[in-house]
Amino acid sequence: MLTRRAALLGAAGITSLPFLAKAASAEEIMDTSMAPPADVSNLQRIKHKLVRPPMVHAHDEVAPGEPRIVEFEMQIVEKEIEVDDGVYLQAMTFHGSIPGPLMVVHEGDYVELTLYNSPENMLQHNIDFHAATGALGGGSLTLVNPGEKTVLRFKATRPGTFVYHCAPGGPMIPWHVVSGMSGAIMVLPRDGLKDHEGNSVRYDRVFYIGENDFYIPKDENGDYKRFEDVGESYPDTLEVMNGLIPSHVVFNGKVGSLTGDNALHASQGEKVLFVHSQANRDTRPHLIGGHGDLVWERGKFNNPPQRDLETWFIAGGSAGAALYEFLQPGVYAYVNHNLIEAVNLGATAHVVVDGDWNNDLMEQVQAPAEYNANYEGKTALP
Numbered sequence: 105m106l107t108r109r110a111a112l113l114g115a116a117g118i119t120s121l122p123f124l125a126k127a128a129s130a131e132e133i134m135d136t137s138m139a140p141p142a143d144v145s146n147l148q149r150i151k152h153k154l155v156r157p158p159m160v161h162a163h164d165e166v167a168p169g170e171p172r173i174v175e176f177e178m179q180i181v182e183k184e185i186e187v188d189d190g191v192y193l194q195a196m197t198f199h200g201s202i203p204g205p206l207m208v209v210h211e212g213d214y215v216e217l218t219l220y221n222s223p224e225n226m227l228q229h230n231i232d233f234h235a236a237t238g239a240l241g242g243g244s245l246t247l248v249n250p251g252e253k254t255v256l257r258f259k260a261t262r263p264g265t266f267v268y269h270c271a272p273g274g275p276m277i278p279w280h281v282v283s284g285m286s287g288a289i290m291v292l293p294r295d296g297l298k299d300h301e302g303n304s305v306r307y308d309r310v311f312y313i314g315e316n317d318f319y320i321p322k323d324e325n326g327d328y329k330r331f332e333d334v335g336e337s338y339p340d341t342l343e344v345m346n347g348l349i350p351s352h353v354v355f356n357g358k359v360g361s362l363t364g365d366n367a368l369h370a371s372q373g374e375k376v377l378f379v380h381s382q383a384n385r386d387t388r389p390h391l392i393g394g395h396g397d398l399v400w401e402r403g404k405f406n407n408p409p410q411r412d413l414e415t416w417f418i419a420g421g422s423a424g425a426a427l428y429e430f431l432q433p434g435v436y437a438y439v440n441h442n443l444i445e446a447v448n449l450g451a452t453a454h455v456v457v458d459g460d461w462n463n464d465l466m467e468q469v470q471a472p473a474e475y476n477a478n479y480e481g482k483t484a485l486p
């Protein structure tokens with residue numbers, strides 16, 4: 105069923121945009137209506153309001169009781185986003201942000217998501233949760249046209265950090281993902297996180313960093329193109345996408361979204377959990393001047409964390425988690441350690457840490473100063 109807007113678009117020349125007219129095909133829709141409904145009437149419900157990354161909604165690290173139904177509402181919004189100064193993306197977003205918000209539940213909880221496809225949108229969308237079981241991660245039960253909503257409930261059976269993303273079928277899948285439609289869910293063990301020896305660990309802060317590769321087309325003068333709407337952007341974007349060379353690799357939707365005035369903040373002695381997702385492409389987070397004390401590189405909490413990592417690997421289509429206690433004050437850069445992607449393409453964040461410098465860990469014994477090369481015998485080596 106097409107909405108009024110989609111129908112109007114159709115009348116305006118749908119043949120040039122065949123993907124708009126393409127109703128969901130059979131393989132993307134699943135009929136589960138014959139199965140008896142699950143009885144969850146005895147479960148308590150709680151509702152969390154999603155917040156904009158890098159922030160994360162308030163949550164308990166240790167589950168307060170029995171498994172519950174955790175309700176979320178999410179709205180799909182197609183909108184133009186400035187991904188660098190003067191560079192625009194016709195974006196598709198979960199809840200208006202790139203990445204979509206981080207959801208937090210506990211193992212055994214039920215996630216109940218109401219998904220709205222805003223009537224102003226052009227396209228069909230859905231959601232595939234890597235944390236869920238069956239029906240393409242929920243993708244084949246959640247395909248919504250503009251103006252439609254749907255409710256999906258799934259049981260969070262595996263603890264860890266997991267990507268969710270839009271996957272509406274065929275070439276729409278990569279396009280929607282590189283247009284911004286991904287986020288992550290963190291399923292915590294009911295008794296919280298454990299270190300490598302099984303001892304409980306807590307975090308003082310959690311930051312959610314979603315990394316994206318964008319493929320913004322250029323015109324004949326080499327300037328980035330700007331498009332009227334998401335439909336108009338498709339053919340040129342597809343061409344750039346298929347070259348597999350991103351124009352931008354960024355954290356949280358924009359070059360500089362987590363640097364300078366937008367930097368993350370923490371205090372010396374605080375344990376910070378960094379959840380990092382990349383729905384499409386491999387990456388390798390690194391905290392310059394720090395480490396990963398405990399790293400769930402593949403993001404799955406049933407596996408013991410690795411210790412003392414310098415750089416960790418996030419496979420495309422996954423989310424990982426790294427816990428670090430900040431020991432020194434200062435400005436730390438958190439980067440994708442492909443340094444071309446970090447510095448030239450955008451994948452850098454800053455963490456400003458307040459506290460007192462510890463000279464035992466590092467001391468500047470002499471500040472840089474000129475020396476007499478001849479006198480000290482440090483001229484060119486023979």
Ligand SMILES: [Cu+2]
Binds near residue numbers: 230
């Ligand atoms: Cu989509």
